[in-house]
Amino acid sequence: MPNTNTGWRLALVVASYLAVFVAWTWPLAAHLSTTFPAFADQDGYLELWNVWHFREQVAAGHNPFYSTWLLYPEGAGLWLHAYIPIVGMVNVLINNEMLALNLALAAEYALSGAGAWLLARRWLRQPALAWLAGLFFAFSPYKTVRLPYHYNLVLTATVPFYLLAFLSAFRFEPGRFWPQVRSWKAVAACFGLGIITLFSDYYVLFALLYFSLAYAAWYWLKLGSINWRHRRPWLILAGVLVVSHLVIRLMRLRDVPDNAGFWWGGDLAGFFLPADNSRWLNFDWAQQIYHNPKIFNMPGSVENVMFLGYAVPLVCALAALWPRRLASVRNLDHQGRPLAWVLLFFVLLTLPALRVLGHIKLNLPNGLLHFIPFFNNIRCPTRWVLMVTLLLPIVGFGALEAAWDASHRPVLRALLSGVLVLVVLVEFWPVPPPLDSSRKMPAAYRAVAALPGEALFTVPFGLVDGYRQLGKVELRSFLHQPYYRKKIPSAYISRVGAEQFARFEADTVVHALLALQRAPADTTFTAPSATAAARFRQHYQPAAVLVSPTWRDGPAHRYLRAVFPDFAEQRFPDGYVVLAPRKKEK
Numbered sequence: 124m125p126n127t128n129t130g131w132r133l134a135l136v137v138a139s140y141l142a143v144f145v146a147w148t149w150p151l152a153a154h155l156s157t158t159f160p161a162f163a164d165q166d167g168y169l170e171l172w173n174v175w176h177f178r179e180q181v182a183a184g185h186n187p188f189y190s191t192w193l194l195y196p197e198g199a200g201l202w203l204h205a206y207i208p209i210v211g212m213v214n215v216l217i218n219n220e221m222l223a224l225n226l227a228l229a230a231e232y233a234l235s236g237a238g239a240w241l242l243a244r245r246w247l248r249q250p251a252l253a254w255l256a257g258l259f260f261a262f263s264p265y266k267t268v269r270l271p272y273h274y275n276l277v278l279t280a281t282v283p284f285y286l287l288a289f290l291s292a293f294r295f296e297p298g299r300f301w302p303q304v305r306s307w308k309a310v311a312a313c314f315g316l317g318i319i320t321l322f323s324d325y326y327v328l329f330a331l332l333y334f335s336l337a338y339a340a341w342y343w344l345k346l347g348s349i350n351w352r353h354r355r356p357w358l359i360l361a362g363v364l365v366v367s368h369l370v371i372r373l374m375r376l377r378d379v380p381d382n383a384g385f386w387w388g389g390d391l392a393g394f395f396l397p398a399d400n401s402r403w404l405n406f407d408w409a410q411q412i413y414h415n416p417k418i419f420n421m422p423g424s425v426e427n428v429m430f431l432g433y434a435v436p437l438v439c440a441l442a443a444l445w446p447r448r449l450a451s452v453r454n455l456d457h458q459g460r461p462l463a464w465v466l467l468f469f470v471l472l473t474l475p476a477l478r479v480l481g482h483i484k485l486n487l488p489n490g491l492l493h494f495i496p497f498f499n500n501i502r503c504p505t506r507w508v509l510m511v512t513l514l515l516p517i518v519g520f521g522a523l524e525a526a527w528d529a530s531h532r533p534v535l536r537a538l539l540s541g542v543l544v545l546v547v548l549v550e551f552w553p554v555p556p557p558l559d560s561s562r563k564m565p566a567a568y569r570a571v572a573a574l575p576g577e578a579l580f581t582v583p584f585g586l587v588d589g590y591r592q593l594g595k596v597e598l599r600s601f602l603h604q605p606y607y608r609k610k611i612p613s614a615y616i617s618r619v620g621a622e623q624f625a626r627f628e629a630d631t632v633v634h635a636l637l638a639l640q641r642a643p644a645d646t647t648f649t650a651p652s653a654t655a656a657a658r659f660r661q662h663y664q665p666a667a668v669l670v671s672p673t674w675r676d677g678p679a680h681r682y683l684r685a686v687f688p689d690f691a692e693q694r695f696p697d698g699y700v701v702l703a704p705r706k707k708e709k
Contacts (some may be wrong), residue, residue, distance in 0.1 A: 147262065155226065159559065166598070167274065170180050171275070176190060194614040196610075232261050242517065269428075275326075326506050382502045388474060452521060471489045573667055574609075582636075596615045639678040640674065
């Protein structure tokens with residue numbers, strides 16, 4: 124039966140993308156339960172903590188979206204945190220946060236590729252091109268460079284399946300606002316996939332919402348009926364661009380809040396700069412541009428990565444401009460025609476202002492989104508390249524197949540498709556991500572684990588969210604927390620209420636420690652009053668104080684000696700210091 128054959132093909136395609144994941148992340152697959160991809164003291168540690176914490180709370184019968192393990196003793200809500208509860212749910216079943224994370228990541232990459240393959244097959248006939256469309260979406264540099272940092276942003280498996288369900292669910296007509304429902308079952312699938320995406324990442328969820336709106340706008344605005352051979356549409360477009368540029372310029376001059384959307388906005392050069400994890404294309408000139416503060420506001424940041432390779436954009440551009448090219452299968456499909464517009468829409472979203480090598484040439488109309496409350500919470504525009512990697516090969520390869528239709532050499536077409544696959548594999552192939560493991564826990568943390576008590580005070584400590592930072596948060600402490608099992612007052616949470624920051628600053632001892640953490644080593648200070656020290660100790664009631672090597676014997680460390688004069692010090696060869704109550708003599 125055809126359905127059986129399709130099922131086997133889908134299984135083979137999933138297996139092929141899974142093989143790519145294993146090859147590109149090796150030796151991760153050999154240590155799935157004991158290591159995970161992460162750079163030292165980067166966001167990956169907190170993401171792993173998320174997976175552990177979700178199961179910890181569920182197993183204890185507590186609300187998994189609230190935590191006192193961070194910001195102890197008050198705690199904080201995690202609803203607006205980059206929490207990846209979908210992976211936490213996997214860990215509820217597995218009870219090994221590293222294994223749960225690695226299996227979820229492998230599945231997400233493989234299913235992202237398979238979903239894009241299924242979507243591409245609607246309009247592409249060449250098997251190699253459909254497979255390449257899946258690879259392009261699932262393993263783009265945007266995703267592989269983020270693998271050791273932002274696991275939430277690579278949870279993209281629902282995206283192509285949502286698009287498939289959306290196209291099956293609705294039929295739009297030009298000039299008509301409400302679509303016709305073709306399948307209520309597909310509508311339910313859209314809703315279910317949206318819920319799963321909500322528990323994966325809110326950026327990815329907005330990708331689904333923006334796709335739906337952009338797709339519908341094609342029909343609402345009758346964009347398909349515009350005759351671009353006439354002068355009037357071009358004059359209207361020029362007028363819109365001029366007016367939007369001036370309005371945005373005036374708003375920015377008047378400091379109307381844009382939530383840093385323009386600051387994080389992409390540079391056109393980013394589409395052509397290989398990521399620094401590229402195995403074959405990490406050229407010196409690219410690194411010089413990538414780390415140039417005159418070009419990027421955050422030089423060296425993964426948020427600048429929008430690389431699409433060179434081969435696919437070039438082939439797609441040539442195919443689109445090919446003389447006397449026939450209309451593509453996608454363009455002849457009522458449901459497929461809007462995809463070229465939606466692709467352009469997401470390209471524009473990456474660039475709220477047309478910036479070229481650090482110089483803003485034009486404020487684009489889509490930049491107005493960054494002045495609209497709620498919508499401007501999506502403030503890293505370069506992340507929309509995710510949708511570009513899904514739609515570009517589908518639209519471009521469709522044009523390529525249409526350009527080939529005049530040729531009667533199927534073997535040559537297959538050969539050229541295979542060459543294009545090999546070229547993209549070279550362009551996208553990354554170096555393996557660095558691996559880490561909380562099993563390599565320093566002896567100081569093991570000593571803390573053996574102490575009675577609920578809390579641990581660490582130096583450094585601080586409070587960080589997406590907008591503000593107080594002090595310093597050392598993410599390695601989150602990595603080891605599942606094993607030393609003490610709650611800490613530090614926190615790194617996507618959104619923290621202003622009252623939490625105010626509480627930190629209002630405490631006399633905390634305020635002094637925040638200042639002394641960044642003070643020179645020879646800084647002198649006034650010891651805290653007995654009342655302030657007693658209040659601090661009563662509030663946090665730490666089982667111990669752990670000082671990291673960089674802060675050993677520094678002013679913050681010395682200040683805490685005055686706060687805990689009855690604590691004894693234990694020093695470790697790797698530089699850690701633990702201050703804990705003296706053992707009572709028998």
